Amino acid sequence: MKKWGLLLLVGLLAMFTIVACSGKDKASSSKDGSESSDGEVTLKFVHWVNEDVGKWEDVIAKYEAENPGVKVESMPLVENMNSRDYFKQLDLMASAGEEMDVIMFSNVNDLVKRIDAGLVEPITEFTKAEGIDINEVYNNSYPAYDGEYYGLPMKNITGLVMMNKAHLDEAGLDIPTEWTWDDYKEYAKKLTTDQHHGSYLHTWHELFSSLKLISKAENNMIVNEDGTSNAGDSMVSGSLELRNELENVEKSSVPFTEILSQKLDYRQQFFSQAASMVPIYSYMVTEWGQFTPEFEIAWAPWPKNSESDESTAPMGGDLVSIAKSSKHKQEAYDFMRWLTTEGIVEQGIWSPSWKDADVDKVLETMVNGTAKPDAVHMDSLKHALVSVKPTKTIAPPPYITEIYTEYGAEVELYLLGEQDLDTTMKNIEKKVQAIIDANQ
Structure with a gap:
């Protein structure tokens, strides 16, 4: 450090x-x-x-x-x-x-x-x-x-999925009110056309390459609260499989190779309508950057890992x-x-x-202060924010960024097709443990 x-x-x-x-x-x-x-x-x-x-x-x-x-x-x-x-x-x-x-x-x-x-x-x-x-x-x-x-x-920001409502309407899809990551995959497939991908996942691996892991109600980081490794959790490998299927198998999410080579950004991809959905946090209700949406933004709650799970979302x-x-x-x-x-x-x-x-009043003020208040689908936004409970958070160890750096390096080799999932997971588990051991 x-x-x-x-x-x-x-x-x-x-x-x-x-x-x-x-x-x-x-x-x-x-x-x-x-x-x-x-x-x-x-x-x-x-x-x-x-x-x-x-x-x-x-x-x-x-x-x-x-x-x-x-x-x-x-x-x-x-x-x-x-x-x-x-x-x-x-x-x-x-x-x-x-x-x-x-x-x-x-x-x-x-x-x-x-x-x-x-x-x-x-x-x-x-x-x-x-x-x-x-x-x-x-x-x-x-x-x-x-x-x-x-x-x-x-801020109180909540994990949710922002969606292009016009694309949903064109595909005959409703705004999800409760769904799983398997449902997300199906939506991405149905939303993908010759003009746009159904999904976009950015380069922040602790979020976009850990979607299933961070969706767990607890034990949702790559290290546990007691400082031990959580890299062997099935939701770590499940997260990588999910992203690989979306980007490289079904090609319904913008490929990682394009994200890197073209230096793509989630705001640019969503607001230019190159991608229909982005799992993100609720700061995007107002933080549009230089963009003014030309379509209505719908919002869905954070997907669950399985239908039987309680509706939770990462909050911070x-x-x-x-x-x-x-x-x-x-x-x-x-x-x-x-x-x-x-x-x-x-x-x-x-x-x-x-x-x-007064959260309701604050939300109305937030939306009315944007460049285009009519672009925000308020009913779905409110539902996405109030229908979920927070996942458990812990104070991570100070070397957590080092762990995620090593994690991200292995993830990229996998997503770029340079190593298989088994090798990737073995390397991740080995490197995470090595960092923990070095900091004992």
Whole structure:
């Protein structure tokens, strides 16, 4: 695991948060109680969501108006809204010791990887001082890591399938209200024409090459909660078989070779109508990028592995954390609490994790704020979100990204036809165990 020595050194030696006057004329103090000058505090907020989508200026202006003496600088590190590219830039910033205060993460896996690297500050003492329990205040909260929490849940995103309703109508197919991955395969086959594929699965192997595994109600990661390997689970090989059948056997999903060679993207494939279905998360209700759909988007619940299974879906969402190097940790925490509660509701773009939010009202606001509200089939969207229960989540080990990197490399050899499934699974199990052993 890469360590950011310079960043950690700065975090250890830097003076802690300096007091700034709040909107209530009450002093704000840092962890060590030191007071600030009368100067203005500027919080550097790093993320990957551009202004067109995030509408940060308006929401930040509201916070600044309510908290004189605090300024928030929105810093999207990438232009393409790709969180993977964002994390590359974030790691470069961290290794260079660049200043930041609040960091956004797309999921707990990417957060945990950076805990041991010394990038983020525990927030448990802040929540205790405020007297809140994260699990009572937020949905999709995550387990503590070594007894500490390192971020506040922001979005509540749910796994679902977005579908081109015009393509469904042309094929004489109803919007699914409860279905399995076998049903998904049949839909993909019936939706495929000379003009478009029925399905698209992107290059994120922990999602698109693990569809059956992550659909399990529990034990749904490649490692178990106790740190042992779960690579031998039948749903791991089942996930690979599903993808291979869709792309290489039935040719009803965009072939992996094309995805790589043409550098295809799920937004481009779906909104250009080159693909009829994409299993994805509910952030796509509003995050269309530069596209405005020319068709109605239908939404189906996350498919089950078998008809007898309970309807569940992977749920998670973005988190926000305090940078270890921040000199304004209390102010950073205060901003995070507001952003993950009143702020995200005010923003009106994403479904919040905050339990006190009026979700129906938020959903209406979200859709009405898009470039084309009529493009969202509201009845199917609401059903896809409320008809499923969350799958169990765990705090993954910090080396989970290393495991998924090795997993993805073997998956690609399989999907590209360079090795068979048995060889692929043996290699996956061997490499996953080796990484676990190396980190004991």
